Amino acid sequence: xxxxxxxxxxxxxxxxxxxxFKKYPVIFVTSSLGMLGYCKNASSNYKISxxxxxxxxxxxxxxxxxxxxxxxxxxxxKKNVFDLNKTKSKLGYFSNFILKKKExxxxxxxxxxxxxxGPKINEILKNLPNNSYGKNCLFSxxxxxxxxxxxxxxxxxWIPFIxxxxxxxxxxxxxxxxxxxxxxxxEKKTKLIWNYYSKYKKIKTITDGYKIGHxxxxxxxxxxINLGRGKIFxxxxxxxxxxxxxxxxxxxxxxxx
Amino acid sequence: xxxxKIEKKVIQILNKRKKVKKNTNYKKYYxxxxxxxxxxxxMNFVLELEKVFKVKLNNKDIISREFRSIDGLISVIHKKxx
Numbered sequence: 001x002x003x004x005x006x007x008x009x010x011x012x013x014x015x016x017x018x019x020x021f022k023k024y025p026v027i028f029v030t031s032s033l034g035m036l037g038y039c040k041n042a043s044s045n046y047k048i049s050x051x052x053x054x055x056x057x058x059x060x061x062x063x064x065x066x067x068x069x070x071x072x073x074x075x076x077x078k079k080n081v082f083d084l085n086k087t088k089s090k091l092g093y094f095s096n097f098i099l100k101k102k103e104x105x106x107x108x109x110x111x112x113x114x115x116x117x118g119p120k121i122n123e124i125l126k127n128l129p130n131n132s133y134g135k136n137c138l139f140s141x142x143x144x145x146x147x148x149x150x151x152x153x154x155x156x157x158w159i160p161f162i163x164x165x166x167x168x169x170x171x172x173x174x175x176x177x178x179x180x181x182x183x184x185x186x187e188k189k190t191k192l193i194w195n196y197y198s199k200y201k202k203i204k205t206i207t208d209g210y211k212i213g214h215x216x217x218x219x220x221x222x223x224x225i226n227l228g229r230g231k232i233f234x235x236x237x238x239x240x241x242x243x244x245x246x247x248x249x250x251x252x253x254x255x256x257x
Numbered sequence: 258x259x260x261x262k263i264e265k266k267v268i269q270i271l272n273k274r275k276k277v278k279k280n281t282n283y284k285k286y287y288x289x290x291x292x293x294x295x296x297x298x299x300m301n302f303v304l305e306l307e308k309v310f311k312v313k314l315n316n317k318d319i320i321s322r323e324f325r326s327i328d329g330l331i332s333v334i335h336k337k338x339x
Contacts, residue, residue, distance in 0.1 A: 031296065032296035032299060033296060033297050034295070034296050034297045034298060034299035034300040034301070034302075034303075035296070035299055035300070035316070035319055035320065036300075037300055038300060045295075045297045048297060049297075090292065091296075092292070092295050092296040092297070093295055093296065093297050094296065094297070153296070154320065155320030155321075157320070157322070204285070206285070206287060206290075207290075208322065210322045229300075229316060230316045230319070230320070231316055231320075257322070
């Protein structure tokens with residue numbers, strides 16, 4: 001790795017401190033840590049991830065609950081097994097780093113599972129329905145908490161509930177598909193029928209949160225703080241959700257390139 | 258530098274990480290969304306692009322939609338060079 005650096009651990013802590021969260025915040029954290037440049041004294045992926053995890057845990061003093069996406073997108077796997085402890089996240093190193101943390105609890109979702117810790121985590125992940133999107137799903141539940149989106153190194157285009165929005169709008173490029181899933185949690189094995197809002201294979205579409213993200217920036221719903229070579233974007237989850245609902249009602253295809 | 262030359266170099270840099278399939282439709286290949294480069298490896302990739310093309314890529318460039326696809330990335334670099 002390059003010997004020069006763009007930010008330090010202290011910079012991460014100070015950047016996060018600048019964000020004013022309400023009481024008992026629930027923070028949905030997405031990241032692309034490399035976008036921020038090199039971090040001083042973090043010469044490996046493990047060390048960089050550990051710095052961020054430690055800095056976020058510092059915020060726990062505010063009684064914050066953290067949720068990290070650990071999506072495994074099981075759609076194309078013939079043998080649909082979702083092992084809470086072994087199924088890897090397809091969202092890169094940091095999400096798999098989080099999965100190894102003892103204090104983190106993972107949701108049962110063979111497609112878009114999340115993993116988190118904090119005072120509200122049990123309540124949020126308890127008795128989630130057997131569908132990734134729609135009524136009472138995680139993305140819908142978060143609207144009822146003091147929830148925030150925190151995009152570390154990623155832009156305002158990363159919208160956690162983008163497919164939930166598609167589901168609510170009953171879009172013509174996705175459909176409800178049932179999957180037989182075997183959920184494994186250590187010794188316990190449970191067969192489930194899981195509903196996922198799949199993409200039509202014949203209709204080539206690319207998901208895109210840029211249009212909504214840019215509008216949210218213009219309306220100052222999404223704000224940002226500099227860190228290293230990049231930025232941390234953050235916003236109130238409900239405000240972003242309400243804006244997205246309004247925009248997508250007018251144009252269902254706003255979530256596509 | 259014309260777009261063809263940029264394309265060749267971009268593919269070389271990407272291939273170092275993971276081979277880009279020969280018949281890839283660049284316009285539709287979103288290499289970041291397809292996990293071609295890990296989110297942490299991205300900085301090495303950006304610095305290599307800057308070194309090879311002698312350009313400065315700012316945060317706006319990196320988080321843009323264009324940057325996520327090969328075709329878009331070629332355009333971003335082409336604009337910087339012209």
